Structure formats: C-alpha cells, structure tokens
Amino acid sequence: MERSGDGIFAILSMFSAISSVGIAAVVVFIYQVVAVISVWRATAKPGVSFWTKVFCRYALILNLMIAAVALRFGAGGIIFGGILYLAFWFFWGKGRTGVQSPRAERVLPAEMPKTVKEKIDSVASGGIDLAGFSRNNAGEPRLADYVQRVTPSASMKKRVHIAPDIPAGKLASAIGSRHFKAGLKNQQPFMLLDDSGRFDGKHGLLVTDEFFDFSFPGIEAVTFSYSFHSDGFDVKGQSVYRGGRKCAEFSNFKGDDLAKIFGVFNEFFADRDAWWRKSAEKGDRNAQFKLASSLVGNKEESMHWLRKAAEQGHPIAQGNLGTYLTSSDPEEAFLWLSRSAAQGNEHSQRRLAGKEFDSYRNKTGITI
Known part of the structure; x- marks a missing residue:
C-alpha cells in the first residue's frame, strides 16, 4: 500500500518551518522601508524644527541598517529553505510513486478481495491449476477481442490505451507501480485506463490476459483473476463494484465512459459463460x-x-x-x-x- 501523500506533506512542513523566519524578516524589511519613507516625508514639511529633523533623520539610519540586516537574513533563510526542499525532493520524494494527497472519500472498505498471491495460494490448495485457463478452445470468446470494441470518447483518448497501442513508458510505469509486478512478466497487457493526475499510467486499471488490477493513490491495489469468476462489474457514477463490493473509484473518468468500458467486460463474461455451458453440454x-x-x-x-x-x-x-x-x-x-x-x-x-x-x-x- 502506498501512502505517498504523507511524504510531500512532511517535505513542505520542513520547508515552511525553516523559511518562516526568513519570510518574517522580509516582512520586517518592507515595514522598515515604509517607515523610512513616511518619516522622511513627514520631517520635510514646513514648520518642523531643525532638531526634530536631525533626530528623526538620524533614527532613519538605524532603520536602514535594520532593513539591510532583515533583507539579508530573510533572503538567506528562503534560499536555504528552498535548497533543503529541493534536496529532500530529489533524494527522498522523487523515488516515490504517485506523490499525491490521499483523499479520505476515496478510501475503500477494509474488507477487500485477496491479492493475486493469496488468490493463487488459495486456489492451489483446492487443486485448481492456473494453467488450465490459459488454453482457449477454437471459438471460445477471448477478452482481447472484446477490448478492441471499446471506443473512448474524444476527451478520454489520452487516458484509454488499448493493445497494441499502449505507450511503452506508461505500461512500464503501470506495471512497476503494481504490487504484483513480478507476476506480470509473462502476462499480456490488453488495456490501460490511466487515471493518474499526470498521465503517467501509475494509477487506474490495468487489464491483462489473467487479471484486472486496480491501483489508486493511498489505496491498497485490488486484483481480480477474471478466469475464476463470472460475476460482472456494476458501475455507479465513478465507482465500480464487483460481487457487491466497491473495488475502484476513478477521479478522471466520467461515469458514462466507465459504464461503456465495463459494459464491454460484462458482455465478455456473459458470452464466455454461455459458450462454456453450451460446449460443456456437448x-x-x-x-x-x-x-x-x-x-x-x-x-x-x-x-x-x-x-x-x-x-x-x-x-x-x-x-x-x-x-x-x-x-x-x-x-x-x-x-x-x-x-x-x-x-x-x-x-x-x-x-x-x-x-x-x-x-x-x-x-x-x-x-x-
């Protein structure tokens, strides 16, 4: 699970703490400049005695000295804080994926479906062999063919990528940010729904010939092995449910687009199950x-x-x-x-x- 938003907040807090004194010093400098101008103009008016002018304008020298010190200290504090911020960002924050603030309303229920490894372990203990699902009979519906039917709207073309037109960089980023990346080495990607804020492919939905994987900022990645289950998806707004559980909540996709995309998946499940039953009866x-x-x-x-x-x-x-x-x-x-x-x-x-x-x-x- 990634909670990378905490890192950026820590960096910003440190930057603010070190720079706050410097910023205050700049405010003092501005105040002193305003004071010098005001006093000089006031003492230049007719009727002001000689000694009043001397005393007040002598005091301006001290104000200017204070202003100079404040400016130097303030600039130094801000520069030092900026350097520290960049250093932490380069050595610590840069290596984090998906540096975004986790949104409380997007946190999914604690009870989530099993991860890929747990799913495979539980299936293996029951005797089911994964290899049995990788072989398709002639005429058996294939998800790859159904994915090709997805027609994204004009506004979604930058976010919906269908094989073989999945950008290599985005695919690598998507696989690298998944918790089951080691298991993806032999997987064939079919589709990438990029829900990332910066179009980097790190978050959203990745569909392969074995799995539907959902990954979002601050939320534990959720994976479904569609070979084992026939229950389809239910889309409500920007939220996606399966088996009565919320499994994903998109930020950058409209509900209508999601309904069309997941409707294609559901069509595949229905056709595949019907084909299995008809062929089994034969x-x-x-x-x-x-x-x-x-x-x-x-x-x-x-x-x-x-x-x-x-x-x-x-x-x-x-x-x-x-x-x-x-x-x-x-x-x-x-x-x-x-x-x-x-x-x-x-x-x-x-x-x-x-x-x-x-x-x-x-x-x-x-x-x-």
Missing part, C-alpha cells in the same frame, strides 16, 4: 472443467461438471476432484489423484505423497 471436457471452476457459488453443479471432465480424462479436473474428495472419500480421492498423476500433473503427484494415502498406496500397489 461433451467438451475443457469447457466442462472451466465451467466447473467458475461456478464457485454452486458447489453441487460445480462438482457435477468437474466429475464429467474428470471422467473424460481431463488431468487437472481429475486432480481437483481427488483433492475435493480427500476428506469425504479418501479412497476415491486416491484413485482420481493417481489417474491425474499418471498424466504428469505435478500437483496431484505432490498430493499423493501425503501420509493420508499410505494405506491406499500399500493396498493398490500404485506408485507414481
């Missing part, structure tokens, strides 16, 4: 596996399609089915994991090494 084992994995809210139907794919020899489906059955039916789980491991599925091979399967391994004589 017996396509890959579609059965993907449909089963996307039905996270319907365990009964998910298990139905997972078993269908496993029975057709889908290695990942076999491993997932075995993993899910480990606690309820370890003997059947061992058989499915064995079939998956025999096809080279490393996840199933690791699961079979567990002590809970020792008795079944000795009973069947199956070794991988």
